[in-house]
Amino acid sequence: MAIVNLQNVTYKYPLTDVPVLQNINLQVEEGEFVAVIGPNGAGKSTLCYTLAGFVPHFFKGELTGSVEIAGVESHNSVLSEWVLNVGLAFQNPFNQISGAKYTVFEELAFGLENIGVPRDEMIRRVEDTMKLTGISDLADRSPYSLSGGQQQRVALTSILVMQPRVLVLDEPTSQMDPIGTREVFGAIHDMAERGMTVILVEHKVEWIAQFADRVIALKDGEILLDGKPSEVLTSPLLPPNGFGTSRYTSVARKAQEMGLWNGENLPVTLEEAVEGFRFSVAKEGISDTRSK
């Protein structure tokens, strides 16, 4: 039984005629790490809001079809109960700081106070989650004195600490440097390993290729592709539809057109590209001309 179950979901924002999501059918198993890619305006954020219950409980508008998470139908639930199962962190970290707290530690405890977690457990959970995302040293800082990347980690941690069964993330690393991104992806991966279901909107395809179990390509509110990262991220359908691909995929595709690529699949990451080119070179017997 899938923990996330979307059946024929179509959604229009209030006062608009064009649906942002059209006939979405999506089943996600517990503990699965699903990445969502798509060009601007594809409906990625709306999909996140739908999973997190803000569509239709916060944005109103017209939602047809059925959104079911952990066996509960969205229409039959209220937002304050829904968020116990589904956590949402999004792009702009500044607006995710509650503003009601003076230190990062208190900020992280804010959600747990709201849902009535006993104080001892609250402190333990905040400390553990800070360790996991690597922000223990920020505990006593004011959330407003942090950099964008640090704030983004605090925003992510503030949702992780609530221990939702499904974690929905809308570009959670947009303001981070590569080191920060790696750490955060590692933390998200850990959560998925522990059985948390992760649905992640992200542009950084190389990271997706390394960590995600499955990739969904969204285009104009519809699911264009749904499958393994190695298949979806190298699909020939991506470039003509306005999707960004990894530079290694682009290079290998060019090489394929020129007859220089003999690997089975196109690569997404640097390692796969190196491996593929080595294989091609060995097969073709192309000698290294530089040494001459």
Added chain:
Amino acid sequence: MTRERLSYYLKRDSLLHRLNPLTKIILALSIILVSFISSVSWTSLALWLIVIVPLSFLGKVSREFFSSALRLILPAAGFIFIMQALFQPVGETVILQFWLLDITQESLLFAFRISTRIAVMISAFTLLLMTTHPSELMSDLTRRGLPGQFAYVVISSLQIIPQMQAKAQTIISAQRSRGLDTQSSFLRRVSGILPLVGPLVFGSLVEVEERAIAIEARGFTSTRPKTFLREIPDTSSDRAIRWVLIALVILTLIFRIWLS
């Protein structure tokens, strides 16, 4: 430049800081009430000298308290004193004539009473704010039944207003770098405010929506009983102090009625 937070709180370790926030609120209110109820003219001045000033030493905030007394309380009380003395049309005994205005003994006394009361009121609240952390104050009141939304509005404004000031500064800089004149004649400066209002106000409205989503995602409207990270002690001496203070206010009231 903008301050990081909009709060008078001074982190010290003192008896006054350790009191329960509600006790401090009742302390401030009862000082103010006694000062307003009492019919004896010198009550307020006496309260200021023998209660508020020692309390500022007890709270280890006397230096900051006197500095704010000089900058805020004295000018406010002084202004009220002068206005009341000049324009209060009471009394016969003219002490001083100033143009068309008479300053009488009665108007002076009245002005003295009003201005010292104002001084006591501002001082009491200043002390309360200096010795009580805003989130401690609000957590304690929420625990006692104040709606969480109300506490959120108070606390978040304290933090978000400085953030908005900083943002306004960024917008001004961005527009000046594109040639907006904000430093010449008054009229130009006024018209220079307009391009600031749009981005700041509409930008803030968009932010409010996102922030609402963010706090909702963390169970803000949950109907479950809340818990609190901050443990705010409410000792038996706190409760005793509160009852004594309430008794004092009632006594003053009885004294006032009995005297008149």
